[in-house]
Amino acid sequence: MMNGRDPLAKLAQLLAKLPGVGRRSAERMALKLARDQGTLIRDLVAALGDVEANLKACSQCGSITRRNEDPCPLCTDARRDDALLCVVEDPSDIVLIERAGGFRGRYHSLMGKLSPMKGEGVEDLRIEALIKRIGDKGVKEVILALGSDVESDATVSFLRQVLASKKVVISRLAFGIPAGSEIAYSDPVTLARALEGRTRL
Amino acid sequence: MMNGRDPLAKLAQLLAKLPGVGRRSAERMALKLARDQGTLIRDLVAALGDVEANLKACSQCGSITRRNEDPCPLCTDARRDDALLCVVEDPSDIVLIERAGGFRGRYHSLMGKLSPMKGEGVEDLRIEALIKRIGDKGVKEVILALGSDVESDATVSFLRQVLASKKVVISRLAFGIPAGSEIAYSDPVTLARALEGRTRL
Secondary structure, three states: OOOOHHHHHHHHHHHHOOOOOOOOHHHHHHHHHHHHHOOOHHHHHHHHHHHHHHHEEEOOOOOEEEOOOOOHHHHHOOOEEEEEEEOOHHHHHHHHHHHHHHOOOOEEEOOOOOEEEHHHHHHOOOOOHHHHHHHHHHEEEEOOOOOHHHHHHHHHHHHHHHHOOOOOOEEEEOOOOOOOOHHHHHHHHHHHHHOOOOOOO | OOOOOHHHHHHHHHHOOOOOOOOHHHHHHHHHHHHHHHHHHHHHHHHHHHHHEEEEEEEOOEEEOOOOOOOOOHHHHHOOEEEEEEOOOHHHHHHHHHOOOOOOEEEEOOOOOOOOHOOOOOHOOOHHHHHHHHHOOOOOOEEEOOOOOHHHHHHHHHHHHHHOOOOOOEEOOOOOOOOOOHHHHOOHHHHHHHHHOOOOO
C-alpha cells in the first residue's frame, strides 16, 4: 500500500513534481518502477546522472545545452536573426517552436510566468536578463510567445509595461482556431478571438 | 533541441516506459529535469535507489512490499479470508481495490495481461503460481478483477479455461455505468452491458 511504504510514497511525491504528472499517475509510475526493479531503475539513475553531468540551461536564452556549449548553438548560430527575439515561458517551448520551423530569430526563456497562486513573482522570471539583451543587441521586435491562459495574459501585460520605454516592436502570437479543428469544437472565447483577429483574403 | 542532445533523448526514452507517459510528456519531463538541475534530479536518484534497496514484489501476491516483509502484510494478515482470491493485472490495482475498501480476501497479481501486440504471452503471466495457490489453500472463489478492454477479455477467457477443472467459483467484476455518471455520457457498449447486467430492485 502507499501509506507506510515510505520509499514508494517519497518517489511518487517527486515524480508528481514533473510537468503533467498528477498524484495518481505518479503513484502508478512509482509502483511500476518498484515492480520492475533492477534494469529500469538503474537505467533511469544513470540517465539522470548523465543529464546532470552534461547538460545545463544556456546562460543567454535558457534553453538546454551541453555544458561545453554555452551559449548554446541557437544563440551562437550566425545565420539566425538578432533583430527578432522570441520570449517563451519554458525551454520546452523553444523545442516546440523549433520543431514547428519557420522562426529564424533568437530565443529568451523566462523560466516561468507570473503566477501568484504558485508563488511565482516578477523576481522569479528572467526579466532583467531580457531587458539587458534588448539593450545590448540590435533587437527590433520582441515576440511574446506565451499562451492564452490567465497567467500568460498577466505576464504579457507586465512585459508590455516593462518594455514600453524600449524602442522595440512588441508582438504576441496569433489566437484563433487550431489547425485541423472544426468550428463546432471551438469554445466561445476561442471563436471570439478568432473573429477579432480575422485576416483579409 | 532533442536531437543531438543525447542525454536528454535517452532520459525521455526511459521516462516514456512509465505507465501513462507518452513521448511528448516524457520530453517535457526530461526538459524540466535538465532545466531545474540539482535538487530534483538528486532527490529522484536517491528515491529510486531507496525503492530498489528496500522494496520488492511479494513472492506470493506480487504486490509491492518491504524486502524484510515477504510475504507481504496482505498475505499474512490472519483476519483476511483465504477463501476469496482476487486476481489483478498489476500491483497498482491492488492499491486501488484496497483504497476502495470492502474486500477482505487475498490477492494475486498476474504482472500483465495477454497482449500479443506487446509480445506478452501466457508465459509472462504468473499463472503457474495462481494454479498452485488455488490448489494449496482453501480458495473457494476466484474473482477476476480485470478491465473491460480486449486484452483483459482475452485474459479472462484464457483463465476460465485454465481454471475450469478446479473446484472453485470463478467470477468477474460487474460492468455498468460508472458512479456519478449520467446515461448521456455513456458509450453504447457500456450501456448495453449495464442493461444486460441490470439488477432487480
